[in-house]
Amino acid sequence: MRALTYHGHHDVRIETVDDPTIQQPDDIIVKVTTAGICGADLHLYRGKNSPMKLGDILGQEFIGEVVETGPEVTSVRKGDRVVVPSVIACGRCFFCKRGQHAACETTAGRDGGQSDRHIPPRAALFGFGHAHGAIPGGHAEYVRVPHGNVGPRPILDSLTDEQAIFLGSSLPASYQAAVEAGIGPGHSVAIFGAGPVGLLAAACARMLGAEQIFVIDHHPYRLAFAEKHYDAHTINFDEVDAPEQEIISRTAGRRGVDTVIDAVGFEAKGSTLETVLSKIKLEPGSSIALRQCLAAVRRGGHVSISGAYWGTTSNVALTEAFDRGVTLTMGQAHVHPYLSELQEHIAKGALQPEKIISHGMSLEEAAAGYLIFDRKEEECRKVILRP
Template identity: 45%
Template structure:
């Protein structure tokens, strides 16, 4: 089959690789009908994630038709149309029973390696390095889905692939980020990053009762999409973000902030920040928490910092003194997918939201994948989200 594979920093290829097969009784194999390139995939492309190996198959936003079913995967049958969550959950360990699905203790076969860095093993992830399990990803014609008796969501008739595909990751991720803001109604939320997660977080915050959402980015197409989603916007390339936020909120500041950028944030307001950002940009091993520091500074005292932005290891200087003295609360983590997939599917069915509005680029050939990775990374051609349909 054809699949998009990683061969080093900046080197994504469309290769011919062996077809997947049932390896465990809880597996299914699907024919991939739609998959997407995620902002997290760009971290892999940039060489920021350790333990990637040449030839690894990428992708963790995937859905498709069940072709084969392992004997223990009795919840699914051949022909079912399913959305596959990017995290894997066994459904049996204490974390799964607590509902902490992304902290599953059993689905990462390389958990010992991960525990050396994080202290504990966490859930296995599709297409996201060997420290998270070494599982093949879903930017391919076919995908083996382990623990399929627990995670995948069966899609009802009448909904298109594009309407439900993002239930695999970014829609639940955006919703968890908004939920972590502790909204009760009437709040102002500021969101750093108007990529796919940031824009969907605008929608989710408004659904959960926020009165105002302010989106912060500098790419015109992304800012336009955030406004379409219902946000006011700030271009961080113009003036001090802090000054603009204080002016927009009458000096009160946002009640909660969402950092939806992650480890590759760029920018600075002060000379000290500019020097720090430049040093970190030249050091691959040091992740850049500039957006996080801006969010910490901007959040009103006693507020909440929600961080769906991905970090893999050590980050550069973080404003912990500001965080502590302002009495802020930080909420973060990989998304507990099984909490959100079914309720958000119901919101789509009810017509409350159609997440497909963020898609800018589509292709029916995986051969286009390497160039589309570059287009998405470089924010060219108005690219906000890429969807691939490997079988046309």
């Protein structure tokens, strides 16, 4: 089959590789019909995060048709059109039983942890390297899907591929951030980052009843999109020295917003010092987005982090956050618990994730898609691939 493989920083290639096969009795094989390039994929493309080996197949967001099932698979059948969560979960462990599938302690294997080897690692992820289970990803013609009775979900007939592709990763990440933050009618929300997750977070916040939404980024075309489609107040941080102060000045009583969503994470555009420290490996990433999030939220407010952080993060004003009683939630999207309700929201028209797609390309063009998405060329918001 044809697949997108990793060959080093900013070097991905379409190659012919072996077709996947059933390895466990509850495996399934999915023929990929549509895949998406995520911001998380760019972390690997740029040489961040998870250890990668030459030839690893990328891609954590994909949908397709079940073409083969192991003898113990009962939840899906050959011919089913399914979405596959980016998170691979067993469905049986302590965390899976609590709906915390991204914390599954069985699928990543012994070497799947990132920091404390004395606790079980978090769940494996498709196409995300050897610290996350070393499971080949979905930027390919076919994918082996472990735990076929737990992850894959049939897609509603009324949903198009362009709508359903977001269900495996991007949309659950945005929705989880909004739901965990308790966004509801009349709330004010600030979203740092107008990439796919940030834009979808704005859509979720609006659907949940938020009255005032701020979106902060430095790409004018993405800010214009947020303003047009989600009626957001936009702030370009290249033009405003202190976006958090701009937000506060436009909220009732200058208290700050009820909720902030950090959809940027450790690759935020930071100060010159942070950029230098990151390049010489003394500072894993910028904490500027998180600092601004904590500064923009009101007393007793909520900061929900969907953007990935890696390693240590310095210069975060936890003293101020403590003084103001700020609640912090964060983590990998659990995906599985949200699939049914998100499909219903899309089917009813309450969410229209397909709006953010800017580029549709063939799998053979995937390397060009990564380059365009990484460089933000051609007003790129979201790239989908079709094998």
